[in-house]
Amino acid sequence: MNENDILRRIGQYLWRQDRIVSEAENGNGAGHAECDHCGIFTIPTPHPIMGAWRDISYSPVRDKIWSVSEGIYRSIFLEGEKGVIAFDTLTTPGTARAYAGAIGRVFPKKPIHTIVYSHDHLDHTGFAADMAPDADIIAHRLCAEVVAARKSDGQLPATEAWDGERKSYEIDGVYFELLYPGPTHGDGNIAAWFPQSKILFMVDTIIPGVGYTFFPDWHFKPYVPSMKRLLSLDWDMFIPGHFWITDRQGFIDNLEYYDLMADFAQQAIIDGLDPHDWDSVCRYTEEKLSASFGNLFRFHEYCAMNLSRYMQTYLTGGWGIEGNMHPNTTPF
Numbered sequence: 001m002n003e004n005d006i007l008r009r010i011g012q013y014l015w016r017q018d019r020i021v022s023e024a025e026n027g028n029g030a031g032h033a034e035c036d037h038c039g040i041f042t043i044p045t046p047h048p049i050m051g052a053w054r055d056i057s058y059s060p061v062r063d064k065i066w067s068v069s070e071g072i073y074r075s076i077f078l079e080g081e082k083g084v085i086a087f088d089t090l091t092t093p094g095t096a097r098a099y100a101g102a103i104g105r106v107f108p109k110k111p112i113h114t115i116v117y118s119h120d121h122l123d124h125t126g127f128a129a130d131m132a133p134d135a136d137i138i139a140h141r142l143c144a145e146v147v148a149a150r151k152s153d154g155q156l157p158a159t160e161a162w163d164g165e166r167k168s169y170e171i172d173g174v175y176f177e178l179l180y181p182g183p184t185h186g187d188g189n190i191a192a193w194f195p196q197s198k199i200l201f202m203v204d205t206i207i208p209g210v211g212y213t214f215f216p217d218w219h220f221k222p223y224v225p226s227m228k229r230l231l232s233l234d235w236d237m238f239i240p241g242h243f244w245i246t247d248r249q250g251f252i253d254n255l256e257y258y259d260l261m262a263d264f265a266q267q268a269i270i271d272g273l274d275p276h277d278w279d280s281v282c283r284y285t286e287e288k289l290s291a292s293f294g295n296l297f298r299f300h301e302y303c304a305m306n307l308s309r310y311m312q313t314y315l316t317g318g319w320g321i322e323g324n325m326h327p328n329t330t331p332f
């Protein structure tokens, strides 16, 4: 260990001690360093934004299914006979604790015994250690492998990794199926289908409005065909990982956005737009795309970023194996 490592370790130690004291003084934590995790941050600086408590809204959806949101992120939890099955951990250590707190208000006598990971990203599944450190954790194998390799502080490894495209679960009296339709976003991103309730839940794919920023970790080539496979299942309500609940038509309309954006991006390159000239990309988006997309949620914030990313895809050829897969398009 060199001098810098020693100083870093001392800094981390002092920071953790400081947090323990301040949480004990403020009465807003159990006083354990374990209740706040650093993700993949390496600098020993306090991260108040990561630990901050977030207000969570929650409501029953259908049958044993509840939905939770802190305004931007959304997830679901299920009422079992003895405990609760929660999907994801929401977005930070503070949000994960608030999510557990919300479940505790709805079912004060039912512990969270199972967490299902939607996909590998820390902002959805990074903080089981803050939410329910003893829970069983179910993830698709492709997700579980990334989580195991990442070793992020707070993202607990899967205790059960499942393989293939489809697996049914009956846990604590609740039935659901997990489906892996192919590469869409992140790694091992699954949908959860509740056939009796006619609900489909999936994260970071269908999101109301235009696409999220520059489409981080989206795999465009297999994305739309993989997502369309989920239309072969019987459901009429779609719960996304962000913003509000939609239906089959909202799902179909959202996928069409990707097809249209693919065409716009090719046309923009043909028109001579330089994707590195940000002012021009923004101007082109306002001039050429607002007639089609101007009424969509977050058009003015994200649409130029969406266009730029699609242009880069056509110029570079898509990224990695996931971005070049020929997906299975057979119905489920």
Ligand SMILES: [Zn+2]
Pocket: 119, 121, 124, 185, 186, 204
């Ligand atoms: Zn994600």
Ligand SMILES: [Zn+2]
Pocket: 123, 124, 204, 241, 242
């Ligand atoms: Zn997300």
